[in-house]
Amino acid sequence: MTDNTPATQVKLLTKLPAPANAPPPLASGIVSLFADDNWNSQRLDLNTNDASSGDRPTIKRSALDNATYVAFNLPIGKVVTLMDNVQPVPAGKPAADLSGCGRTVDLVGTGNTESVDLQSVNMNDCVSSFSFREVDLNMGAIELFEDADFNGGRTTIFLSEWNSGVTYSIGDWWITDAVSSVRWKSLNDRQAAVLADNWDGSGDNFPNIKGWGGTKESSDLGDDASFNDQMSSFRWDGIVPALEIIAPFNIVLSGGSTSSGLTSVVSGTNNSTLAQPVTVTLTNTDAQTLTVTTMDEQVTGLKSTQTMEETAGDPGIASASTTWAIELSYTYTQSTTKETSGMTTIDLSISQTVNAPPQCFYTATLLVQIGKIPPKVYTTTAQRWYKVPVSGGVMDPLNNNWYQRVESVSVSVTGSLASSTTVNIVSTPLTS
Missing domain, CATH: 2.170.15 (Proaerolysin; Chain A, domain 3)
Known part of the structure; x- marks a missing residue:
């Protein structure tokens, strides 16, 4: 059993598509939104050091729906989810629930300044609010992509934010019925998950997500399992000793x-x-x-x-x-x-x-x-x-x-x- 650390776990996640030119260096806890596809355009700095885990602040009106490049420097284990809509956390649901949030992209802290071109993840001129939270990367994550070959819009399910053995609907998420490829490289070998067609876990499913074995991704769910654009719910389970x-x-x-x-x-x-x-x-x-x-x-x-x-x-x-x-x-x-x-x-x-x-x-x-x-x-x-x-x-x-x-x-x-x-x-x- 591999004893991963958050630092090694974050390296297993798919790196966001970044602009060719390096972003300006940022202090820890800062997310910077740039209006155009260059680092000299209008800029808005978001300071997550002023936010509490689970907060969903709204972007300033002057920068609303007006970001193309993003630079960020977040500590390992901190995640900022940029969201298309202004949507509070649904009552009785975890902060990670993306119901009604529209398009999203997750910025996962590496301890260094990173960047993303929002045009490459279908989020250009879409950022209206953001969710800031702390996650346990040691629990692993499942990465969902709208396009084949791990392209297009993407959403990350961090298992530490969801109870095992429970089926969760993503019926009100942007990515519902739109997942075409999936990765699970950071799962440990005592975890397994199922993606299902219906909100209650019934119907067609993709049960091949397992932390053990050599397969850690599906680049084309349609070709691999006839499951393209069908995911509406998920469930993960811990593999317990006999x-x-x-x-x-x-x-x-x-x-x-x-x-x-x-x-x-x-x-x-x-x-x-x-x-x-x-x-x-x-x-x-x-x-x-x-x-x-x-x-x-x-x-x-x-x-x-x-x-x-x-x-x-x-x-x-x-x-x-x-x-x-x-x-x-x-x-x-x-x-x-x-x-x-x-x-x-x-x-x-x-x-x-x-x-x-x-x-x-x-x-x-x-x-x-x-x-x-x-x-x-x-x-x-x-x-x-x-x-x-x-x-x-x-x-x-x-x-x-x-x-x-x-x-x-x-x-x-x-x-x-x-x-x-x-x-x-x-x-x-x-x-x-």
């Missing part, structure tokens, strides 16, 4: 990471001429908490279990440090509800035994130090088996010939756990 074993990982805490302490005290008298064992017990139900968040976008449910192991220290110290073994359990369902973060409250119950000297009054004290875990990303591995031939997967004859491979698993962990325990006893001899 079997999964996630290796536990350890968090080691010591007294140096203490954020608070809990104590329990037992006092008494040993009238015997022999030393006697004294047991001190401490219980608590809310001092220990752990929040675990997975980075896996395909996960819809997360559980974690914790096991504590104490390490013996110096004499008189019951434990010098504590190791917590964290085990993860993922669930994958076709659901729009995702629980990729879970907080667990862990009951604390510790008993320690020390010897009270003979013929004495004694006070035994148990101190449990609670260590604060700062937010940190921990990495482990998962053995996963898939029913489809994912990249690097090896057929496993012991498990239905599923495709097995080892993948990296990253989770963010924060909270407070017992970091060490100390028990000591103070005694005073009995007087005759």
Whole structure:
């Protein structure tokens, strides 16, 4: 499984057709609209640093429907969609929904100054407003083109903006019933998608969009699948493991990471001429908490279990440090509800035994130090088996010939756990 970064993902997207001459350099966050097909024509600068993700500002009246060249410098992961119509986000729909927006073109940030000739994407003298948003490029994208060979108008579906397992209609988008070619080079091999003829996903379809395998595009949907100018809806699905074993990982805490302490005290008298064992017990139900968040976008449910192991220290110290073994359990369902973060409250119950000297009054004290875990990303591995031939997967004859491979698993962990325990006893001899 390729571990892509946003920087590598953006390079997999089709570059917009740019003018022959390089645009003027721009500061980050700026989109510049030029009235004519040269960089010296009337210019309007749009500053996305002043916009919030999901905003749809309207272009100034003086520049409305009057742009031919566009230069832009956007950070990686930022997208500006130039739109033909002034259209607010439809109620109850995501900011990426292009219903009623007319012709559009997506400007995807690369961290450098880029440009596009709007004449080449059927957007000349069409820009009336724009949508600014942040997207997770690691989730991949599907690029739709009005013409064969990836030409003409285009629209990009960033999967991070759409729930998996849900059919979405594009019936009110400009590009509906007008898609002639498609690319999906940035999908990872645990994703698949279907383009369908009807708004509800029924009718003819193009089911060949898969993150695995060697085919990542169709330059002519009419020739490849008799599906030219038919797309009215889409759906994407995460390819989930048929079997999964996630290796536990350890968090080691010591007294140096203490954020608070809990104590329990037992006092008494040993009238015997022999030393006697004294047991001190401490219980608590809310001092220990752990929040675990997975980075896996395909996960819809997360559980974690914790096991504590104490390490013996110096004499008189019951434990010098504590190791917590964290085990993860993922669930994958076709659901729009995702629980990729879970907080667990862990009951604390510790008993320690020390010897009270003979013929004495004694006070035994148990101190449990609670260590604060700062937010940190921990990495482990998962053995996963898939029913489809994912990249690097090896057929496993012991498990239905599923495709097995080892993948990296990253989770963010924060909270407070017992970091060490100390028990000591103070005694005073009995007087005759």
